Amino acid sequence: xxxxxxxxxxxGGNAITVPGIEDTITNQxxxxxxxxxxxxxLARDGFNLVVTHGNGPQVGNxxxxxxLALGKAPDLPLGVLVADTxxxxxxxxxxxxxxxxxxxxxKRPVTTIITQMLVRADDPAIKNPTKYIGQFYSEQEAREFAxxxxxxxxxxxxxxxxxVVASPVPYKAVPAEIIRNLVENxxxxxxxxxxxIPVYIDEKGNFExxxxxxxxxxxxxxxxxxxxxxILCILTSVDKVxxxxxxxxxxxxxxxxxxxxxxxxxxxxxPPGSMGPKIKAAVMFLENGGxxxxxxxxxxxxxxxxxxAGTRIMPD
Numbered sequence: 001x002x003x004x005x006x007x008x009x010x011x012g013g014n015a016i017t018v019p020g021i022e023d024t025i026t027n028q029x030x031x032x033x034x035x036x037x038x039x040x041x042l043a044r045d046g047f048n049l050v051v052t053h054g055n056g057p058q059v060g061n062x063x064x065x066x067x068l069a070l071g072k073a074p075d076l077p078l079g080v081l082v083a084d085t086x087x088x089x090x091x092x093x094x095x096x097x098x099x100x101x102x103x104x105x106x107k108r109p110v111t112t113i114i115t116q117m118l119v120r121a122d123d124p125a126i127k128n129p130t131k132y133i134g135q136f137y138s139e140q141e142a143r144e145f146a147x148x149x150x151x152x153x154x155x156x157x158x159x160x161x162x163x164v165v166a167s168p169v170p171y172k173a174v175p176a177e178i179i180r181n182l183v184e185n186x187x188x189x190x191x192x193x194x195x196x197i198p199v200y201i202d203e204k205g206n207f208e209x210x211x212x213x214x215x216x217x218x219x220x221x222x223x224x225x226x227x228x229x230x231i232l233c234i235l236t237s238v239d240k241v242x243x244x245x246x247x248x249x250x251x252x253x254x255x256x257x258x259x260x261x262x263x264x265x266x267x268x269x270x271p272p273g274s275m276g277p278k279i280k281a282a283v284m285f286l287e288n289g290g291x292x293x294x295x296x297x298x299x300x301x302x303x304x305x306x307x308x309a310g311t312r313i314m315p316d
């Protein structure tokens with residue numbers, strides 16, 4: 001396809017699982033179809049595209065099924081569960097997008113790539129797990145699971161106790177060259193689902209899995225850098241990034257330079273559990289040569305790229 005416009009579109013977790021709506025597969029497909037407007041608009045405009053996505057609720061459900069099947073079916077490590085959800089969710093997005101493109105007479109192939117993401121074995125995050133996953137438990141249950149299953153557990157605010165796992169920083173997508181070749185030839189690639197599967201290189205030079213999860217937005221920034229994308233578009237549940245979010249004097253951001261957003265981040269405007277990882281991903285992408293990061297709601301991808309919606313973050 002003759003175009004030099006390449007974008008990575010990062011779908012937030014509530015593109016597929018919407019809070020307050022039962023998380024059935026039927027509902028997940030319906031939610032997925034509703035989240036595709038911006039992606040289809042960019043495809044129509046001739047953009048080369050990679051689509052990434054979150055998997056928090058889905059991998060939590062996979063962990064629950066794992067626990068309920070203990071003693072009846074083989075236990076699956078977290079990395080395999082991430083791969084399972086990446087494949088299943090990739091299938092939902094791929095099929096939904098194929099059907100939509102066909103209806104709108106946009107001739108673009110779509111494929112899903114199960115994506116291993118390289119992390120460093122000595123990443124400090126591996127020794128200090130902080131990422132909450134899975135179900136809530138009483139303190140007694142959590143401590144019992146810590147003893148019998150080798151989990152690390154922590155209290156999650158006042159909601160109960162949960163398992164915590166490492167969330168190391170990715171530095172390379174193993175299939176980056178394959179993704180880039182497909183994208184440059186017009187294929188829409190779904191990759192890096194749930195942040196991808198964390199792996200490291202052992203002393204023999206082999207890939208080895210890590211019982212961890214990777215932040216989806218950081219993985220998206222790495223993939224965008226590695227395939228030479230000029231745009232990283234992060235789609236979430238809000239229209240714009242805001243300072244003092246939820247306060248009476250909330251200030252929405254339209255256009256922001258890299259140095260400004262870093263200053264706001266350092267001032268504590270973007271909490272770790274919400275906008276923080278998205279801003280970290282934006283900074284990583286722009287510092288590594290990216291041209292534009294847009295952060296907006298699901299249906300505004302095209303408008304955000306053209307400057308008509310969302311928050312646009314650019315190099316200084």
